[in-house]
Amino acid sequence: MLVPDNISPRNNKGLYKGQRNLRDLTVPNVATPSPETLIAPPTPQERPRTTTHHVAWTSVPQERWEGELHVQGQIPLWLKGTYLRNGPGMWHIGDYNFRHLFDGYATVVKLHFENGGLVGGHRQIESEAYRAAKKNQKICYREFSEVPKAANFLAYVGELASLFSGTSLTDNANTGVVRLGDGRVVCLTETQKGSIVIEPETLETVGKFEYSDSLGGLIHSAHPIVTDQEFLTLLPDLVRPGYLVVRMEPGSNQRRVIGRVDCRGGPSPGWVHSFPVTQHYVVVPEMPLRYCAQNLLRAQPTPLYKFQWHPHSKAFMHVMCKTSGNVVASVQVPLFVTFHFINAYEERDVDGRVTAIIADCCEHNSDASILDSLRLQNLRSFNGQDVLPDARVGRFRIPMDGSPYGTLEAALDPNEHGRGMDMCSINPNYLGKKYRYAYACGAHRPCNFPNTLTKLDLELKKAKNWHEEGAVPSEPFFVARPGATEEDDGVVISIISEKNGDGYALLLDGSTFEEIARAKFPYGLPYGLHGCWVPKE
Numbered sequence: 001m002l003v004p005d006n007i008s009p010r011n012n013k014g015l016y017k018g019q020r021n022l023r024d025l026t027v028p029n030v031a032t033p034s035p036e037t038l039i040a041p042p043t044p045q046e047r048p049r050t051t052t053h054h055v056a057w058t059s060v061p062q063e064r065w066e067g068e069l070h071v072q073g074q075i076p077l078w079l080k081g082t083y084l085r086n087g088p089g090m091w092h093i094g095d096y097n098f099r100h101l102f103d104g105y106a107t108v109v110k111l112h113f114e115n116g117g118l119v120g121g122h123r124q125i126e127s128e129a130y131r132a133a134k135k136n137q138k139i140c141y142r143e144f145s146e147v148p149k150a151a152n153f154l155a156y157v158g159e160l161a162s163l164f165s166g167t168s169l170t171d172n173a174n175t176g177v178v179r180l181g182d183g184r185v186v187c188l189t190e191t192q193k194g195s196i197v198i199e200p201e202t203l204e205t206v207g208k209f210e211y212s213d214s215l216g217g218l219i220h221s222a223h224p225i226v227t228d229q230e231f232l233t234l235l236p237d238l239v240r241p242g243y244l245v246v247r248m249e250p251g252s253n254q255r256r257v258i259g260r261v262d263c264r265g266g267p268s269p270g271w272v273h274s275f276p277v278t279q280h281y282v283v284v285p286e287m288p289l290r291y292c293a294q295n296l297l298r299a300q301p302t303p304l305y306k307f308q309w310h311p312h313s314k315a316f317m318h319v320m321c322k323t324s325g326n327v328v329a330s331v332q333v334p335l336f337v338t339f340h341f342i343n344a345y346e347e348r349d350v351d352g353r354v355t356a357i358i359a360d361c362c363e364h365n366s367d368a369s370i371l372d373s374l375r376l377q378n379l380r381s382f383n384g385q386d387v388l389p390d391a392r393v394g395r396f397r398i399p400m401d402g403s404p405y406g407t408l409e410a411a412l413d414p415n416e417h418g419r420g421m422d423m424c425s426i427n428p429n430y431l432g433k434k435y436r437y438a439y440a441c442g443a444h445r446p447c448n449f450p451n452t453l454t455k456l457d458l459e460l461k462k463a464k465n466w467h468e469e470g471a472v473p474s475e476p477f478f479v480a481r482p483g484a485t486e487e488d489d490g491v492v493i494s495i496i497s498e499k500n501g502d503g504y505a506l507l508l509d510g511s512t513f514e515e516i517a518r519a520k521f522p523y524g525l526p527y528g529l530h531g532c533w534v535p536k537e
């Protein structure tokens with residue numbers, strides 16, 4: 001095993017040695033919101049102490065590491081390639097601790113599988129935001145909840161201008177990582193400028209992914225749909241509330257507009273962290289949790305961060321034809337809150353006509369408080385307490401016969417997965433098609449965060465759960481066995497942060513959902529979000 005590169009010991013706060021205390025980092029509020037609606041930076045008493053922190057919520061201890069991992073069990077010989085997982089793995093700068101899970105600087109973890117062996121590693125993404133924070137020992141760009149402190153009022157006015165031009169927005173690409181059809185690997189977040197190309201073997205930051213079109217806008221969905229043929233995403237239009245549905249070809253940096261959906265309610269578009277597609281359609285969700293210009297301007301976050309809950313604006317699902325760009329259905333649906341769509345498909349009658357679109361998501365019982373539950377202070381201090389809000393697999397049925405309403409129901413009894421549900425994946429060969437299985441994180445209660453790996457059988461309406469006391473597993477990622485004919489023939493990869501501070505890579509059989517191998521990292525791993533598979537050529 002190689003010696004860890006540049007490991008610096010963590011102090012009792014899980015911080016690097018010799019870094020400055022920026023605890024007085026506060027900024028004036030734009031409007032004057034009532035104090036109870038704001039989240040103050042943690043007081044020194046509230047600040048976490050590592051003795052009580054789970055390693056999942058503790059910054060990664062060094063900038064990079066790579067080494068061979070000792071495998072217990074058997075890695076199938078057909079598994080050849082690299083699993084990459086991105087996420088916000090560093091939640092402090094100097095002595096200042098960030099507030100929210102989504103604020104952390106991007107850490108990419110790799111697991112390279114070949115000939116039954118496994119090489120692991122991680123590396124920080126060298127975004128401008130991360131480099132500036134390291135250099136100046138303070139936050140310099142607007143993160144999910146953190147806002148840089150203005151030196152004085154004039155600087156503050158200048159920052160407001162830079163917010164509108166986008167220059168103050170973060171490029172901290174900490175949400176996902178995708179492999180484009182042309183082989184380029186791109187880390188992503190919700191700001192368009194936070195699209196960063198990395199080298200999948202060394203994890204080196206290659207540079208910005210520059211979109212060469214002139215579509216403009218500052219934000220996009222964190223979860224484009226990426227296949228070997230295309231890259232599809234949504235660009236919310238905050239000025240004229242709506243969404244552009246755009247497509248980019250492999251080898252190109254130019255997105256082209258497929259069509260536009262106008263919002264049907266509210267002052268601004270609903271948040272689109274992700275969206276689903278079927279074989280012929282793009283489904284555009286319009287959530288009543290909407291982007292909020294006023295909250296974007298605030299220096300201190302509200303419990304809904306950059307968003308606002310607009311139940312009276314209602315919720316809608318729009319369906320756009322991928323080839324013509326026409327909106328072929330637009331229905332009102334029950335109010336909902338989701339980060340992640342799981343999959344969608346077309347329901348057909350005996351003559352082959354599309355009668356409805358079925359779209360599944362991890363649905364938080366139309367309660368937006370899940371966003372604030374992901375505050376680091378909650379994750380760190382309520383470990384083991386049953387404070388995780390309930391969630392379910394929400395199944396939308398969008399009729400295609402012109403009816404004005406769609407339905408939303410639980411696809412299976414949420415007790416099957418402990419009423420926790422998020423961080424999902426499917427067999428990518430079933431994208432947009434009728435499917436039976438999904439993998440996600442559920443809950444083994446009491447818990448404050450999803451803590452199981454769950455295989456969902458949407459046909460039998462049953463779930464099978466993997467759980468280890470105190471462990472925090474990241475998104476179960478399915479890799480199909482080459483040549484497989486069964487949907488669940490493959491493996492499920494997850495990275496586990498353990499109660500005792502350690503971490504390991506875990507491989508489950510996609511069909512039996514039993515463990516087939518695990519491999520310990522030489523250091524505890526922070527929680528991470530989404531991954532991708534880079535097959536070995």
Ligand SMILES: CC(=O)/C=C/C=C(C)/C=C/C1=C(C)CCCC1(C)C
Pocket residue numbers: 088101102103142143144169170174175189190191219222296306
């Ligand atoms: C990690 C994750 O899932 C989400 C990250 C979201 C981010 C970084 C959102 C950033 C934003 C801004 C900095 C201002 C504009 C709005 C918004 C896209 C929410």
Ligand SMILES: CC(/C=C/C=O)=C\C=C\C=O
Pocket residue numbers: 175339370391420421422423449450529
């Ligand atoms: C981790 C998460 C939700 C967990 C709730 O149960 C959401 C992550 C969203 C970003 O990718």
Ligand SMILES: [Fe+2]
Pocket residue numbers: 175222223273339340529530
């Ligand atoms: Fe996500």
